[in-house]
Amino acid sequence: MESKSELLSDATIINSQLPTLVDLVLTEAKNQGASAAEAAASVGQGLSASVRLGEVETVEHNRDKDLGVTVFFGHRSGSASTSDFNESAVRDSVRAACSIARYMAEDECVGLADADKLAKEIPDLDLYHPWNPGTEQAISIARQCEDAARCVDARIQNSEGATVSSHEGLVVYGNSDGFLGTLPTTRHSLSCSVIAQDAQGMQRDYWYSVARDAGELEDAEQIGNKAGRRALRRLGARKLGTRETPIIYEAPVASSLLSHLASALSGTNLYREASFLLDHLDKKIFPDHVRILEQPHLQKAMGSAPFDSEGVATIASDLVANGVLQHYLLDSYSARKLGLQTTGNAGGVHNMMIEPGDHDLDGLLRQMGTGLLVTELIGFGVNTVTGDYSRGATGFWVDNGEIAFPVEEITVAGNLKDMFQELVATGNDVDTRGNIRSGSILIGNMTVAGN
Amino acid sequence: MTGALQKARESLLDPAGIGDSELERLIGRLLSHQVDYADLYFQYRRHESWSLEESQVKSGSHNIEQGVGVRAISQEKTGFAYSDEIGVPALLDSASAASTIARAGGDGAVSISWQDGRSLQLYSALDPLVSLPDATKVKLLEDVEAEARRQDQRVRQVMASLAGVHEVVMVVRSDGVLSADIRPLVRLNVVVIVEQDGRREQGVAGGGGRFDYQYFFDKETALGYAREAVRQAIVNLEAVNAPAGTMQVVLGPGWPGILLHEAIGHGLEGDFNRKGTSAFSGRIGERVASEQCTVVDDGTIRDRRGSLNIDDEGTPTQNTVLIEKGILTQYMQDTLNARLMGVTSTGNGRRESYAHLPMPRMTNTYMLAGEYDPQEIIASVDDGVYAANFGGGQVDITSGKFVFSASEAYLIEKGNITRPIKGATLIGNGPDVLTRVSMVGNDLKLDTGVGTCGKEGQSVPVGVGQPSLRIDGLTVGGTQSG
Numbered sequence: 001m002e003s004k005s006e007l008l009s010d011a012t013i014i015n016s017q018l019p020t021l022v023d024l025v026l027t028e029a030k031n032q033g034a035s036a037a038e039a040a041a042s043v044g045q046g047l048s049a050s051v052r053l054g055e056v057e058t059v060e061h062n063r064d065k066d067l068g069v070t071v072f073f074g075h076r077s078g079s080a081s082t083s084d085f086n087e088s089a090v091r092d093s094v095r096a097a098c099s100i101a102r103y104m105a106e107d108e109c110v111g112l113a114d115a116d117k118l119a120k121e122i123p124d125l126d127l128y129h130p131w132n133p134g135t136e137q138a139i140s141i142a143r144q145c146e147d148a149a150r151c152v153d154a155r156i157q158n159s160e161g162a163t164v165s166s167h168e169g170l171v172v173y174g175n176s177d178g179f180l181g182t183l184p185t186t187r188h189s190l191s192c193s194v195i196a197q198d199a200q201g202m203q204r205d206y207w208y209s210v211a212r213d214a215g216e217l218e219d220a221e222q223i224g225n226k227a228g229r230r231a232l233r234r235l236g237a238r239k240l241g242t243r244e245t246p247i248i249y250e251a252p253v254a255s256s257l258l259s260h261l262a263s264a265l266s267g268t269n270l271y272r273e274a275s276f277l278l279d280h281l282d283k284k285i286f287p288d289h290v291r292i293l294e295q296p297h298l299q300k301a302m303g304s305a306p307f308d309s310e311g312v313a314t315i316a317s318d319l320v321a322n323g324v325l326q327h328y329l330l331d332s333y334s335a336r337k338l339g340l341q342t343t344g345n346a347g348g349v350h351n352m353m354i355e356p357g358d359h360d361l362d363g364l365l366r367q368m369g370t371g372l373l374v375t376e377l378i379g380f381g382v383n384t385v386t387g388d389y390s391r392g393a394t395g396f397w398v399d400n401g402e403i404a405f406p407v408e409e410i411t412v413a414g415n416l417k418d419m420f421q422e423l424v425a426t427g428n429d430v431d432t433r434g435n436i437r438s439g440s441i442l443i444g445n446m447t448v449a450g451n
Numbered sequence: 452m453t454g455a456l457q458k459a460r461e462s463l464l465d466p467a468g469i470g471d472s473e474l475e476r477l478i479g480r481l482l483s484h485q486v487d488y489a490d491l492y493f494q495y496r497r498h499e500s501w502s503l504e505e506s507q508v509k510s511g512s513h514n515i516e517q518g519v520g521v522r523a524i525s526q527e528k529t530g531f532a533y534s535d536e537i538g539v540p541a542l543l544d545s546a547s548a549a550s551t552i553a554r555a556g557g558d559g560a561v562s563i564s565w566q567d568g569r570s571l572q573l574y575s576a577l578d579p580l581v582s583l584p585d586a587t588k589v590k591l592l593e594d595v596e597a598e599a600r601r602q603d604q605r606v607r608q609v610m611a612s613l614a615g616v617h618e619v620v621m622v623v624r625s626d627g628v629l630s631a632d633i634r635p636l637v638r639l640n641v642v643v644i645v646e647q648d649g650r651r652e653q654g655v656a657g658g659g660g661r662f663d664y665q666y667f668f669d670k671e672t673a674l675g676y677a678r679e680a681v682r683q684a685i686v687n688l689e690a691v692n693a694p695a696g697t698m699q700v701v702l703g704p705g706w707p708g709i710l711l712h713e714a715i716g717h718g719l720e721g722d723f724n725r726k727g728t729s730a731f732s733g734r735i736g737e738r739v740a741s742e743q744c745t746v747v748d749d750g751t752i753r754d755r756r757g758s759l760n761i762d763d764e765g766t767p768t769q770n771t772v773l774i775e776k777g778i779l780t781q782y783m784q785d786t787l788n789a790r791l792m793g794v795t796s797t798g799n800g801r802r803e804s805y806a807h808l809p810m811p812r813m814t815n816t817y818m819l820a821g822e823y824d825p826q827e828i829i830a831s832v833d834d835g836v837y838a839a840n841f842g843g844g845q846v847d848i849t850s851g852k853f854v855f856s857a858s859e860a861y862l863i864e865k866g867n868i869t870r871p872i873k874g875a876t877l878i879g880n881g882p883d884v885l886t887r888v889s890m891v892g893n894d895l896k897l898d899t900g901v902g903t904c905g906k907e908g909q910s911v912p913v914g915v916g917q918p919s920l921r922i923d924g925l926t927v928g929g930t931q932s933g
Contacts, residue, residue, distance in 0.1 A: 052527075052726070061532035061548045064806065079512040083535045089515070096513040103589050105507035135551070158727055195728055195849055202730065204849035237850075242696040242932045272504065272608050273644055273651060379854035380843040381876035381928065385644060385653045390693070390876040390928040392845070392854035409852050411876050411928025413695065447930040449695035449878075 018043065019182065021085060022174040025069050028094045030176065034071040034101075036112050037094075038175035040309070041067045041085075046167030049138035051146055053159055059135055062167065071097045072111055076104040109336035112310070117332075117342055118179045119313035123297055125304045128184040129213035131166045138164040141190065141220050148221035149194040152228030155235065160193040160204065162224065166214065179311040187302070188214040192227040198235050203406075205230035205376075210433050212300045230375075233396075237406035240397060240450040246371035246424070247412055247446045248364055250395070251431040253377050254441040258292065260416055262349050262436070263384050265319070267334020276387030276417055277325070284323045286420050289357075292320035296350035303435030309347035317343070319352070353437035356428040361440050364427045366401035368442055373398050374412060387416040393448075410450040419443050455576055455760070456567055459621040459631035463493040463517075467537045471565055477539075478625050479561045480546040481523045484553040488786065491623040492520040492763060493537065494805040499580050502612040503592040520805035521545040524787055525553035533806045568622070568630030571760040571767050573753050574661035576633035578617040582663030588613055591639075591664070591673060599643050599677040603685060607651070608644040609677075613637075615664065622765035630765035635661050636756065636912060638900070641676045645684040654684030655842075655858065658899030660754045676899075683840065683859050686871045693860065693875035693929025699835035700877065700925040701828055701863065704896035706841055708915035711746055711816050712904070713844040713853040714881040715739070719773050719781075720799070720811040720906075721788035723848050730851030730882050731779065739779045740885030743821050746774040748783055750798055750814030756900040757815035757914030764800035764809055771797045773816075774885070785811045803909035813904060817916030821891025825919040828890045830866040836927050837861045837868050838877065851881040854928075876928040884922065892919030 018041045029037035046062040067090065068081040078100030080093040104110075133141070146162035166188045174180040191208035207226035209218035249257060261277075269275040277285065286292075296314035298304050305314055310332055318326050330338070331346035359367060374395040381390040390413040396403045427439035464470070474491070481489035495517040502510050518535035519542055530552025532545035583591075592611045599609045616636040623629055640657035656679035660666065667673035702710060715731070723729035731739065740746070750768025752758050759768045764786050772780050784792070785800030788811055801812035829837060837860065844855030856876045861868045897916035904913040 056528050056552070058529045058531060058808065059552050060808070061545070062806070063532075063534065065535060077510070079510070081512070081514045083516050083518065093513070093515070099585070100501075100511035100513060103508065103585050104511060105509050107507065107509050110509065160726070160728060201851075202728070202849045204728070204847070234850075239926075244932055272610065273646070274608070274653065278651075376847075378845040378847060378852070379856055379876050379878075380845070381854070381856035381874065383653070383874055385651055386873075388873050390856065390874070390930075392852065392876055392878045392928070394847075394850075394852070408850060409878055409880055409926065411695075411854070411878050411926065413693075413875065413928050413930045415930075447695045447928075447932050449697075449926050449928045449932070451697055451926075 018170060018172040019180060021067065022172050022180065025067065025090060025094060026174060026176050028091055029069065029071045032094055032098045034098060035074055036072040036176045037069060038112060039067065039069045040171060040173045042169060042171040044167060044169030046165060047135065047138060048163060048165035049135055049142055050161045050163040051139060051142040052161030054143060056139055057161055067093065069094055069097050071101055073101050075106050075108050075110045076101050077110050078104060109333050112175050112177055113312045113332040113342060115177045117312045118177065119181060119307035119311060122181055122306045125297060125306060126299045127186065127212050127304060129186050130168050131186065131188050131214040133164065133166055145190055145192045145220040145224040148224030149192050149228035152225060153232050155196045155198055155232060156194050156228050157197055158195040162192040165189050173309065173311055175311055181307050181311055183305065186212055188217060190217050190220060190223055192224050194227050194231050196231040196235050200236060203231055203234035203237065205234055210302060234394065234406045237408035239409050240407050240448055242449050242451065244445055244447055246368050247443045248368055248371065248373045249441045250361065250373060250375045251427065251429050251438055251440045253374055254438040255431060255434055255436040256377060257441060258352055258354060258436045258438055260382055262329060262352060265329045267328055267330035267338060269384055270328060271334050271337040274385050276385065280325050281328065283325055285325050286320055286323040286423055288323045290320055290323050290423055291318060291355040292352065293318045294349055294352050298351050301351050302433065303351035305350050308344045312342050312344045312346060314344040314350050349435065351435060351437065354426050356430050356439045357426045359425065359427055361427050361429045364425060364440050364442050365398050367425060368398060369401055371398055372448060373403065389414050389416050389419065410448050412446050412448055414446040419446065453567055453570055455570065455633050456629060456631040458576065458633060459619050462619055463495055463537060463621055469539060473539055474623050475561060475563050477542050477546050478563060480543055481550045482561055482625060484550040484555050486523045486525050486550055486553045489523045489625040490764065492805050493621040494518060496616065496618045497580060498614065498616045500612060500614040501588050501592060503596055504610045506596055508589045508592050516804065518805040519545065521549045522808065523549040523552055527791060528552045529808060531808050563627045565627050565629050568628040568761065568765045569767050570630060570632065571751060573751060573758050573760055574635060577635050577663055579615040579635045579637045579663040580617050582665060588664065591667060595641055595673050595677045598674040599641065599681050602678055602681040603645065605645040605647050605685065606643055606681060607646045610642040612640050620763065622763065624765055628765055630761045632760045635663060637662065637664055637666065639667050639673050639676060641680040643680045643684050645688060647688050650688060652684050652687035654680040654682065654687065656680040656683065657901050660756050660900040661758060662754050686859060690871040690873045692931040693872040694836065694927055695929045695932045697924050697926045699832050700922045700927065701832060701835065701837045702920045702922065703839040704892060704894045704919050705916060706898040707838060708817055708898065708917035709841050709844045709855050711818055711917060712813060712915050713846045713855055714879060714884050715746065715773065716813050716816045717846050718848055718851060718881050719783055721782045721784040721792065722811050724782050725788045725792050729848050734779050737779055738777050739882055740774050740777040741888045742777045743891040744774055744777050744885050744888055745772065745819040747772050748799065748813050748816045752815055755815050755914050756902065756912045759814060762798045762800045763802045764796065766796045766798040766800060768798040768814055783811045783813065785809055801911050803911055807909045812906065812911050813913050815897065815914035815916065817897060818918065820893050820895035820918045823890045823892050825892045825894050828892055828919050828921050829863060829868060831890065831921065832863040833865055835863045837863050846881065852878065853881050854878045872929065878926045878928060884925065887923045888920050889923045890921040894918045
């Protein structure tokens with residue numbers, strides 16, 4: 001690309017100025033009378049190229065920046081953000097935040113994170129591996145990926161395309177207690193989505209790979225091949241009759257169960273009494289064999305971070321051990337509301353994972369015997385207040401440990417509290433692509449609604 | 452020049468020293484390659500939000516975003532770049548990057564005679580953020596909270612939020628058409644949690660539209676949301692397990708129209724149909740609903756959340772009939788997909804912001820009223836479910852399978868609404884669900900202004916609506932089988 005080098009050099013200049021910008025914001029906040037302040041500045045840039053049916057479809061050049069500030073006047077706060085880094089815009093943003101703070105109620109839980117919780121040393125987690133593939137190379141990889149998917153079978157006649165995307169970014173967080181942390185990261189991905197068709201209709205499925213280091217992306221042809229095979233195996237899907245049955249969540253969707261757990265354990269939902277796991281600390285919420293942990297410092301992992309969005313040091317810990325809930329997921333504010341300490345979870349979890357069991361997916365299918373394998377979920381039928389769970393599902397009926405036929409247009413329902421207690425086994429087929437990692441999960445009994 | 456265009460020029464272009472000749476130079480840079488069509492999308496967006504919990508307004512934020520999206524289209528190929536700096540050098544860079552999608556050798560030396568695009572006048576060009584003193588915004592939320600607590604002693608928590616957006620957009624197209632729009636948008640939301648004998652349930656209500664904050668004071672609109680949220684939460688305290696299986700379902704009027712958005716709306720968007728990836732592809736002229744069903748997408752309703760004077764490609768929105776008496780009549784189009792399918796844009800080209808590419812999106816999607824009294828519809832059901840309110844929904848465009856999740860529902864037994872049931876997801880098949888609509892009510896209602904639609908990672912405000920409907924056979928995803 002003729003403009004490539006220009007884009008890069010621009011961003012490099014901005015990157016080097018981010019700490020100065022954060023400093024400027026903190027000083028400005030102080031000048032405008034704030035007793036404390038925090039600011040986060042970020043810049044990012046990237047390229048995304050899509051190919052569909054062998055032809056280039058879109059090429060997108062991304063370049064973003066953002067500055068967010070929160071000011072404190074004692075125990076009152078206000079926030080503002082802007083995408084304009086000019087000094088006057090920055091000053092206006094601080095003024096807007098200060099103006100909001102004036103109208104806020106006094107709340108003694110409001111404030112910066114406790115200074116002794118801030119990250120003292122910032123470990124290098126190896127999260128920054130710029131790639132800069134260039135448009136031609138990105139297109140060629142996407143084309144190779146989609147070709148592999150289209151070659152899987154003659155019934156793969158249509159496609160939503162394959163996309164290569166590469167992104168790099170820098171976040172600088174600082175606060176008026178002297179904390180300044182910088183976090184450069186990269187994220188590269190390759191995805192492919194194709195459509196299989198027969199007399200009965202069309203079925204779409206996809207596969208993707210994502211990595212901090214482009215060298216660790218799954219092979220393009222392999223991704224295409226998986227996407228093709230996954231679409232193909234859904235052909236001929238039918239409804240099931242309504243029944244109670246054991247269910248296996250295939251690894252890529254099993255992580256959603258952990259995300260519902262994280263949501264129920266988030267400090268914000270707890271102090272608002274909006275969680276079905278209120279008052280469950282030290283209680284058994286899973287069977288004995290379940291261990292769920294957070295490992296924020298894994299090298300190169302997608303969910304790794306040395307500090308959270310308040311500058312608090314992240315730490316590895318067990319969230320659930322021997323089935324018993326060990327702690328909640330708290331930021332400073334929710335921790336103070338609950339009379340507890342922050343757990344370094346401002347902004348969410350970092351590499352949350354369930355300890356894998358001994359079996360792969362085939363082993364889990366045999367362990368289940370007869371039941372439902374869910375490979376895709378749709379809809380938002382999860383109530384965090386009550387734990388009531390009801391979502392649309394697609395997958396396969398399993399008979400005697402073997403996949404029998406594809407199913408669709410059914411729902412799977414239960415209550416998350418019961419589903420957690422009935423977690424029979426976790427597979428060792430761990431999906432490491434996301435911030436939440438899980439192998440396939442077998443739940444003892446749920447309700448399937450269909451015909 | 453329209454008022455909006457003049458204001459847009461003053462606030463977006465003039466500070467950067469961009470006049471007609473600079474615009475011509477930018478379009479020229481885009482057309483220096485073999486590009487069929489190109490556009491620039493200038494945007495300035497100011498957003499504020501105030502939120503209350505535990506009887507106090509404790510958080511508030513103010514955000515400003517601005518930038519320009521630059522797009523070049525050559526046949527089916529799209530090149531796109533954007534910049535959050537509105538200035539000639541940054542825009543020339545973006546134009547160069549976007550135009551490389553096409554082969555070099557276009558006619559770069561263009562001479563354009565700019566003309567003003569047509570625009571509707573559906574809402575006032577006001578800035579809602581300044582329509583109310585900040586102290587009054589805080590007081591409004593406090594009043595909403597007090598109203599909720601006044602309803603019932605079982606109310607444990609009240610969370611209320613108020614948000615406003617002031618947005619100025621300007622579209623500069625390579626065919627010389629200049630258009631602009633000034634878009635206000637406000638929203639108030641209330642969530643309550645009630646508790647009885649250790650059981651906690653939630654109720655949610657809210658609304659808004661393209662006007663200023665005064666709307667929430669008129670007819671006690673905001674206080675009405677508080678009462679409605681409490682009412683729903685209290686109903687849910689008594690809810691029993693929902694049934695599982697396929698049964699007769701009656702949907703209430705208004706927001707349950709999310710059925711139409713998911714079951715048919717997305718599947719009728721032009722991009723999926725141009726590519727042949729929708730379950731509705733190639734089905735224009737076919738029966739996809741019962742004769743009682745006429746469904747439209749109408750971006751031209753005054754003051755509505757989903758309405759737009761022009762879409763994000765400068766095309767005025769319109770009232771598009773999607774299904775007429777059960778027959779599929781038309782898809783929703785943006786310029787790219789319309790051109791490739793040999794039709795014209797229906798004014799459905801929308802984008803989340805300058806940093807996103809436009810695509811065909813819905814505006815306000817609803818079904819026209821039928822002839823039945825809603826009471827008559829319920830009385831006609833011997834054994835089924837009445838779903839009065841919903842959370843969100845989702846659809847698989849290709850297979851046509853869609854879901855939407857009830858947040859307030861009841862059993863219908865022998866023609867009467869009896870016990871409330873727990874929220875459950877309803878699942879169906881888009882191309883045939885409306886063929887099972889056996890009764891359409893005379894009580895058409897639009898939603899209160901709460902919808903946000905997500906597609907390929909882009910969110911845009913939308914509306915839905917419908918009269919009461921009876922569907923003979925929809926799968927209810929409860930836990931009570933048999």
